[in-house]
Amino acid sequence: MTRPRPLVPRPDPADAIGVVGEFGLIARVLARSGSARVAEVGPGDDAAVLRAPDGRVVACTDVLVEGRHFRRDWSSAEDVGHKAAAANLADVAAMGAVPTALLVGLACPADTPAVWLEGVADGMAAECAPFGAAVVGGDTVASAPDSSSVVLSVTALGDLGGRAPVRRDGARPGDVVAVAGRLGWSACGLAVLRRGFRAPAAAIAAHRRPTPPYAAGPAAADAGATSMCDTSDGLLADAGHLAADSGVGIDLDRATLAAFVTGPLPQVAAALGGDPLGWVLTGGEDHALVATFPPTAALPEGWTVIGRVHDDASGVEVDGVPAAQVAADLGEGAGHVHFG
Amino acid sequence: MTRPRPLVPRPDPADAIGVVGEFGLIARVLARSGSARVAEVGPGDDAAVLRAPDGRVVACTDVLVEGRHFRRDWSSAEDVGHKAAAANLADVAAMGAVPTALLVGLACPADTPAVWLEGVADGMAAECAPFGAAVVGGDTVASAPDSSSVVLSVTALGDLGGRAPVRRDGARPGDVVAVAGRLGWSACGLAVLRRGFRAPAAAIAAHRRPTPPYAAGPAAADAGATSMCDTSDGLLADAGHLAADSGVGIDLDRATLAAFVTGPLPQVAAALGGDPLGWVLTGGEDHALVATFPPTAALPEGWTVIGRVHDDASGVEVDGVPAAQVAADLGEGAGHVHFG
Numbered sequence: 001m002t003r004p005r006p007l008v009p010r011p012d013p014a015d016a017i018g019v020v021g022e023f024g025l026i027a028r029v030l031a032r033s034g035s036a037r038v039a040e041v042g043p044g045d046d047a048a049v050l051r052a053p054d055g056r057v058v059a060c061t062d063v064l065v066e067g068r069h070f071r072r073d074w075s076s077a078e079d080v081g082h083k084a085a086a087a088n089l090a091d092v093a094a095m096g097a098v099p100t101a102l103l104v105g106l107a108c109p110a111d112t113p114a115v116w117l118e119g120v121a122d123g124m125a126a127e128c129a130p131f132g133a134a135v136v137g138g139d140t141v142a143s144a145p146d147s148s149s150v151v152l153s154v155t156a157l158g159d160l161g162g163r164a165p166v167r168r169d170g171a172r173p174g175d176v177v178a179v180a181g182r183l184g185w186s187a188c189g190l191a192v193l194r195r196g197f198r199a200p201a202a203a204i205a206a207h208r209r210p211t212p213p214y215a216a217g218p219a220a221a222d223a224g225a226t227s228m229c230d231t232s233d234g235l236l237a238d239a240g241h242l243a244a245d246s247g248v249g250i251d252l253d254r255a256t257l258a259a260f261v262t263g264p265l266p267q268v269a270a271a272l273g274g275d276p277l278g279w280v281l282t283g284g285e286d287h288a289l290v291a292t293f294p295p296t297a298a299l300p301e302g303w304t305v306i307g308r309v310h311d312d313a314s315g316v317e318v319d320g321v322p323a324a325q326v327a328a329d330l331g332e333g334a335g336h337v338h339f340g
Numbered sequence: 341m342t343r344p345r346p347l348v349p350r351p352d353p354a355d356a357i358g359v360v361g362e363f364g365l366i367a368r369v370l371a372r373s374g375s376a377r378v379a380e381v382g383p384g385d386d387a388a389v390l391r392a393p394d395g396r397v398v399a400c401t402d403v404l405v406e407g408r409h410f411r412r413d414w415s416s417a418e419d420v421g422h423k424a425a426a427a428n429l430a431d432v433a434a435m436g437a438v439p440t441a442l443l444v445g446l447a448c449p450a451d452t453p454a455v456w457l458e459g460v461a462d463g464m465a466a467e468c469a470p471f472g473a474a475v476v477g478g479d480t481v482a483s484a485p486d487s488s489s490v491v492l493s494v495t496a497l498g499d500l501g502g503r504a505p506v507r508r509d510g511a512r513p514g515d516v517v518a519v520a521g522r523l524g525w526s527a528c529g530l531a532v533l534r535r536g537f538r539a540p541a542a543a544i545a546a547h548r549r550p551t552p553p554y555a556a557g558p559a560a561a562d563a564g565a566t567s568m569c570d571t572s573d574g575l576l577a578d579a580g581h582l583a584a585d586s587g588v589g590i591d592l593d594r595a596t597l598a599a600f601v602t603g604p605l606p607q608v609a610a611a612l613g614g615d616p617l618g619w620v621l622t623g624g625e626d627h628a629l630v631a632t633f634p635p636t637a638a639l640p641e642g643w644t645v646i647g648r649v650h651d652d653a654s655g656v657e658v659d660g661v662p663a664a665q666v667a668a669d670l671g672e673g674a675g676h677v678h679f680g
Contacts, residue, residue, distance in 0.1 A: 044585075045507050045508050046568075058389055063480075094386040105402070105494075143491075151484065153401075165389045229386050
C-alpha cells in the first residue's frame with residue numbers, strides 16, 4: 001500500500017501543489033485515505049458525519065511543525081504521516097478509547113510536491129487502518145507568505161466502547177504506577193540524527209515512526225486504571241501531570257527504569273557519551289502510556305510496575321530524589337518545553 | 341466579557357508566550373474559554389470526552405494563516421477568534437447540525453503576546469457561546485523557525501439532533517436554489533482595507549467578523565433541503581459544488597441577486613469603481629448558506645430563492661450565461677483559489 005519514495009522527492013514543478021491546485025490535490029490525497037468504519041458522510045462535504053457508538057466521542061488535537069517536530073530530510077513523507085497520526089491516536093488510547101477518525105489541517109508552501117502530501121496521507125492511512133479509522137476531513141491552505149515550512153494540525157476522534165474515560169486526576173495513595181511501551185527510543189534516534197548519523201536503524205525508526213502501545217490504553221481502563229496519560233513530554237514530566245492533577249506524590253524505582261535501557265540505547269549512549277537513563281526518563285515522542293492502578297489490580301499484558309503513589313503531594317521522585325534533580329544529574333531537562 | 345484592546349498590543353517582553361511558557365499560557369487561555377454543554381471531560385486531559393446526543397457527530401476542520409486569511413494589523417485578536425470559529429461553525433450548520441465544541445491547533449512565534457492569544461480565546465468563546473459550545477481542547481506550539489506568522493487550525497464538532505445530514509449531492513431538477521445570509525460584504529470590506537481605508541464600518545466589520553446565518557442550516561434541513569453548503573469560496577463556486585456533486589445544472593437569476601447589493605456595497609463600489617455584483621457572486625468568507633429545496637417546500641425564514649435546478653449538467657449559469665463568463669465580465673475570478 002505504501003510505495004517507498006526518496007526522503008526528499010526530486011522536485012517536479014508540474015507536481016507542485018500551487019500548480020496542481022486545491023481541488024486536484026484534495027482528490028489525489030483522498031484517493032489514498034481509505035474510509036473510516038464509522039463514517040456516514042466521509043470527506044468532500046462541508047463536514048463529515050460519524051457514528052458515535054458509545055454515545056460519547058473522545059477528541060484531541062496535536063500540532064506538528066516542520067523544523068521543530070520533523071525535518072523533511074530526516075523523515076519521509078510517510079514517516080511524517082505515521083508520526084502525526086500516532087501522536088493523536090496515543091492521546092485517544094490514553095483515555096481508554098479506540099480511534100475512529102482523523103481530521104487534518106495543513107498549511108504548506110505552494111511548491112510542496114503533491115507526491116509528498118500523498119506520502120503523508122499514506123502514512124496516516126497506514127497508522128489508522130488497524131482501527132478501521134481514516135482521515136475523514138480537513139483543510140489544506142498555503143503557508144504564511146514568510147514561511148516555507150509545513151504545519152500539520154491533526155484532530156483524532158475515538159470511541160470509549162462503554163468504558164469510563166481514564167482521566168489524569170484519579171490516582172490514589174497506595175496505587176501502583178505502571179508504564180506500557182518504549183521509553184527513550186525516539187530521543188535516542190533524534191540524538192543520532194542530530195550528530196549526522198543514520199544508524200542504528202532501530203533508533204532512527206523509533207524517532208521517525210513511534211509505535212505507541214495503543215491496545216494498552218483500553219486494556220488499562222478495563223483493568224481499573226485510576227489515572228493515565230501518554231508520555232509525549234517524557235516520563236518524568238507526564239508522571240508529574242498525574243501527580244499534580246491527582247494531588248498525590250509519585251515515587252519511581254530507578255532499578256526498574258534502568259531495565260528500560262534496551263534495544264539501541266546502550267550502544268548509542270556508549271558511542272555518544274552520556275547516561276541512556278536520561279532518554280528513558282525525559283525523552284518524549286515514544287508515546288508510551290503511564291498509568292496508576294489499585295494495588296490489587298491485575299495488570300494487563302504489556303504493563304510494567306515502575307513505582308508507587310503516596311499521599312505527600314511532592315511531585316515525582318526517583319528513589320526519593322526530586323525529578324528535576326534526577327534530570328539535571330543526567331544532563332537532561334525535565335521534559336519537553338514547547339517554547340524553550 | 342470581551343475587553344476591547346488595541347489591534348496590535350504594545351509588546352511586553354515579559355508577556356511573550358516564550359516567557360510565559362506552554363502551561364502558563366494554556367491555563368490563561370482556558371480560563372477564558374467557557375465550558376461546552378456536552379463536555380464530560382473538558383480541556384486539560386489527553387483528550388476531551390463529549391456527549392453525542394444524536395448518536396452521530398459532525399466534524400470539520402478549517403485553517404487560517406496569518407498574512408493570507410487575516411492580518412494582525414487589520415483584525416484584533418478577538419476578531420481573529422470570531423472569524424476562525426465562524427468559518428467552522430458555518431460548515432457544521434451547512435450539514436443541518438448545531439455546533440457543540442471546538443478544538444484548536446495553534447502554531448505561533450515565541451514572541452506572540454499571551455494577551456493576544458487570550459483575545460483569540462475570547463473571540464472564539466463569544467462566537468460559540470450562543471450554542472453552549474466552547475473550546476474543549478487543542479495544542480499550542482512554536483511556529484516554524486523560518487516563520488513569524490500564526491497558523492490556526494480549528495476543528496468544530498456538531499450534533500444533528502436527529503436530522504438527516506444535508507449533503508452536497510442531493511439537488512434534483514426542478515428544485516429551487518436559495519440563499520441565507522449576506523453575500524459580498526466580507527469581500528467589500530477586504531477591498532476597503534486593501535486600499536488603506538478604515539470605513540465604512542459595516543464593511544470592515546463584516547470582513548473582520550462574519551455573521552453566518554447559523555440557524556438557517558438546521559431550519560433548511562427541517563424544511564427538506566435536498567443539498568446545502570456554505571459559501572466560503574463565493575456563491576458561484578459553491579453553487580458549482582452543489583451542481584457538480586449532484587450532477588445537475590443551476591441557473592441563477594441576476595435580478596434577484598442584484599437585490600443583494602445592499603448595506604455598504606453600493607457606496608464602496610461607487611467610491612472604488614467596479615460592479616458590486618462581483619462581490620455578491622464571487623466574494624467568499626461571509627459564510628452565507630446556499631441550498632436547494634423541492635419546489636413545493638415552504639422556505640424557512642431568512643431564505644431567498646435565487647434560481648432553479650435543471651437536468652442539464654452544465655454547471656452554474658446566471659440568466660443562461662456560464663459562471664466563469666459572468667465573473668470575468670465583472671472583473672472577478674470564479675472563486676477563492678487557495679494556492680493561486
